[in-house]
Amino acid sequence: GGHTTEILRLLSCLSESYCPRHYVLADSDKMSEAKIRSFEQKRAETFSSAQFTLDRIPRSREVRQSWTTSVVTTLYSILYSLPLIYKLKPDLILCNGPGTCVPVCISALLLGLLSMKRATIVYVESICRVETLSLSGKILYYFSDYFIVQWPALKEKYPKSVYLGRIV
Amino acid sequence: FRFKDSVAEELRRADLVISHAGAGSCLETLEEGKPLIVVINEKLMNNHQLELAKQLHRDGHVLYCNCSTLVETLQSMDLSTLKPFPPGHPEKFALFLDNVFGFQ
Numbered sequence: 001g002g003h004t005t006e007i008l009r010l011l012s013c014l015s016e017s018y019c020p021r022h023y024v025l026a027d028s029d030k031m032s033e034a035k036i037r038s039f040e041q042k043r044a045e046t047f048s049s050a051q052f053t054l055d056r057i058p059r060s061r062e063v064r065q066s067w068t069t070s071v072v073t074t075l076y077s078i079l080y081s082l083p084l085i086y087k088l089k090p091d092l093i094l095c096n097g098p099g100t101c102v103p104v105c106i107s108a109l110l111l112g113l114l115s116m117k118r119a120t121i122v123y124v125e126s127i128c129r130v131e132t133l134s135l136s137g138k139i140l141y142y143f144s145d146y147f148i149v150q151w152p153a154l155k156e157k158y159p160k161s162v163y164l165g166r167i168v
Numbered sequence: 169f170r171f172k173d174s175v176a177e178e179l180r181r182a183d184l185v186i187s188h189a190g191a192g193s194c195l196e197t198l199e200e201g202k203p204l205i206v207v208i209n210e211k212l213m214n215n216h217q218l219e220l221a222k223q224l225h226r227d228g229h230v231l232y233c234n235c236s237t238l239v240e241t242l243q244s245m246d247l248s249t250l251k252p253f254p255p256g257h258p259e260k261f262a263l264f265l266d267n268v269f270g271f272q
Contacts, residue, residue, distance in 0.1 A: 002191060002192045005192070009256070010258055010261050012258050013258045013261065013262035014257040014262050014265065015262070016264070017266075017269070017271045018265070091269075092265075092269070120269075122265065122268075124261070126191070127191065127195070128216070128217065128219065128220045129216070129219065129222070130219040130220055130222070130223045132216055132219065136173065146264075146268065148261070148264075149257075151223065159229070161197050162258075162264070164260045164261060164264055165257060165260065166256040166257065167257055167258050167260055168256045168258060168263040
């Protein structure tokens with residue numbers, strides 16, 4: 001729920017150049033779809049061209065799931081998201097920390113290696129992360145094109161990151 | 169409250185909020201402009217959730233205690249010392265992305 005609220009805030013000031021928007025959710029996520037539809041509905045009131053889609057992939061990792069099983073479930077999620085990313089061919093992948101973003105980004109990277117159009121990966125670490133990165137953040141710090149943090153302590157620890165202050 | 173979808177209504181009517189250190193609870197409360205006391209659960213000391221609560225306390229936006237000191241905190245608190253919590257700036261993010269993609 002927190003991740004969804006944050007990402008919708010990140011989207012709130014984007015122009016319609018960022019269109020169509022493809023939302024990818026974990027299959028077990030029960031709350032985000034309503035928030036997304038409500039956000040897009042409001043948006044459609046201002047921008048008649050607003051378009052979006054919603055897809056679900058298997059959740060790659062439950063909170064505090066063990067390492068070994070996490071690798072298996074993440075691999076399964078990657079296999080599942082490869083055809084989805086291939087179909088969507090995104091220009092930009094925006095993610096902010098739930099485990100769901102890792103298979104999506106890895107799929108995009110793999111497909112990019114196989115000469116599909118390369119997506120720009122922008123990762124925004126959650127505002128809850130003041131001193132340490134989330135697991136998704138630790139992984140995607142090395143694979144993202146732009147890695148944004150919201151507190152100065154993280155900018156110091158992770159010099160390749162971008163610090164814009166609080167953006168949600 | 170276990171079965172309520174949202175405490176937004178109660179939050180708007182509250183004069184003081186006492187909450188755990190969950191980020192959602194803290195931010196929702198601060199954005200509503202309500203004074204907040206965060207109660208830290210000592211058993212979860214290594215939980216990263218504490219990071220935000222600690223930072224908010226350092227910045228003077230929340231009061232902070234644990235279960236055993238809650239009563240004392242309530243008795244001696246001075247809510248006027250709490251600083252208002254400014255909103256975030258998603259427009260800075262939009263500007264950043266526009267620069268990345270060359271949009272005007």
